[in-house]
Amino acid sequence: MIQKPRPNRPRRQLLAVPAVLVLALAAACSNSSGKSTADATPTTTLSGDCAKYQPYAGHSGTKVTMYASILSPESDSLEKSWSEFSSCTGIKISYEGSNDFESQLQVRVTGGNAPDFAIIPQPGLLAQMVKTGKVVKPPAATVANEDKWNPVWKGYGSVNGTFYAAPMSANMKSLVWYSPKYFKQAGYQVPTTWADLMTLSDRIAKAGGGSKPWCGGIGSGTATGWPATDWLEEAVLGTYGGDVYDQWVSHQVKFSDPKIISAMQTVAGWMQNPAWVNGGIGDVKSIATTTFQDAGAPILTNKCWMLQQASFYQAQWAKGTKIGPDGDIFAFHLPAVNPAIPNPVEGGGEFLAAFSDRPEVQAVQNYLSSADWASSRVKVSTGWVSANQAVDKSLYTDPIDKLSADALTDPTATFRFDASDMMPAAIGAGQEWKSLTAWFAEGQAIPKVAADIDAAWPQ
């Protein structure tokens, strides 16, 4: 053993260095936390262009934080849409986007570091957040703005019957992308019923010529499999309507229920039909290995005729592709499998949940739930649709946005939210993705796929 030296007065001087460090830390933190605590002056009157923001006035010099999964360039449009509101009312909205949003939000909320707002794209995640007890109920004005929406939306922003989060954007998933140019050349009509769609697919397959009627891709990094959940959801909603769909979401109707099995068989006859897929890419199995972004490209070269994908797929077409009813690419509304189901529309959307009831937070919440804000966002750039019925439809300049907005605000439509976003994350963002991917990649039997998903359902 080494004999250790024993000098005279060790402790006091050793302590000096950490003390200096602590001082440095304290100094640094007092410098960098420059939060303004300006007094609210509720008597402010806004005039000129700012006059319309009068209801939100009186919180000048405040700041709210917002956390979401939307990234640049989409988030830039979002920030632009409320820049006038911010400069008029003096409420700064500090936006933060992250592609680890789903996991980070839970860490921050349980860690006591919740943002003022979170834009939550899944009702399932909203329910989880409400369970933490940190989500604040919206003010009366936000609730009143809710009347302008199809009532089903209010349900998706509610947890156990209590309304928490107002919807912001909406997207339409029940679309089939096709090429009007090639349809016209071949003399094909856009099908309006499921039977027509199947007949058309068969006709295209028989015509041959190196092209197939359908293409698809379910690859999406760690989220691989989600496009396949959409196909199944379309089949369930289009065959049985909203009630069975809701029961399926809450697991009252299991995956191994004969109804869901039959819907899976519908999908198998459509997207796993070797004569119909995968146009321009390969065989049925290639659907599992193709990324959803690349899946539609063969339509441009006429190797494939149709792709079922959501409205946001528009961003994936190469620059210079003309999108419109008489262009290179357009989309039609996927018809219901069962003609008795009125106009099924499957969609997604985002909900604004607040974690604070400070007056400036409520002002922002009220503004973002209004039709004024939705119109402002529509004007900034295309590729964004609101299901708010008070938004002037003539504002939509893009044909796909117009098509989606018409379907989403149609009062007769059977609108339902993406089921996998509402199921528990262990299923909707886990086992269902895995099992459906295995279904496409390995050709697993339908009963096994269904049983695997049921087995993983959290008790």
Add this chain to the structure above:
Amino acid sequence: MSTQPATVPSKAVGAAEATGSAAVRKSFSSPLGSVFVIAVTVLWTIPTFGLLATSLRPKQAVAASGWWEIFVHPQLILSNYHTVLFDGGFGVSAGMMPFLVNSLAISIPATIFPLVLAAMAAYALAWVRFRGSDTVFFIIFALQVVPLQMALIPLLQLFSGGAHLGGLTIIPAFDLHGTYVPVWLAHTMFALPLATFLLHNFISQLPRDLMEAAVVDGASHFKIFRSIVLPLCTPALASFAIFEFLWVWNDLLVALTFAGGTPEVAPMTVRLAQLSGSFGGRWEVLTAGAFLSLIVPLIVFFSLQRYFVRGLLAGSVKG
């Protein structure tokens, strides 16, 4: 790096070191050894080269074909770098620059703090005799096995809510949100066990005669630490500084949790993660950003690398 003889883990320590490293050097200078080393180096460099090639190709080309197509259809552009460096987004007008500053503001203090604390702790544990010093050292050593992820939420709760026992406030809730401080503290805490362990092994091997001579001359512990220990353990300090700097620079998880992604405090890694876009399709911008973020670690590495090998070997192999 791989051409340097000392990186080869060698049993030769002390007297045997000279002959051992000579043998290694000899075996690497043989033609077969050279070919092997060159082959490994080339293989090792291919992914980095692919990254560079992708960052120089236009968006359509990146989406359509692999980077190796660059040899067949050389179509090189610099606009991806321009986008990353100067184009706005997320409320930032200057592109990558504010995030680069944040990265430096996080990495440099988060390297210095654990280094200072760990060096002092290592000295105390190695040379100051007090009851239970071995136990303390063992506990610190054992803390290395605690995964960082387990501490994220409790630590965040501590920063945002303080610590309370019943009605008694033990640590008050500091309003640290939106500052660098939580990130510094978190990185410092996570680095201390390994830093103390490595430096302890190095410092405890310093010759006892030196310490005794200093005590005889009337030097205090602080004097010994400052005048003898610190200069002698520069290699160990430098090598750990490189380690810790690279770790903090490349860290995303701690920064995301404790700093958030606002442009005021978020480091480059957070920005890089955002660059690929909502649907993860913007590879050309992501690769350009990744390449830019390589520059600072390379500068740090090359300026301190002569200490690297010496320091780590000395600290890890206890004689």
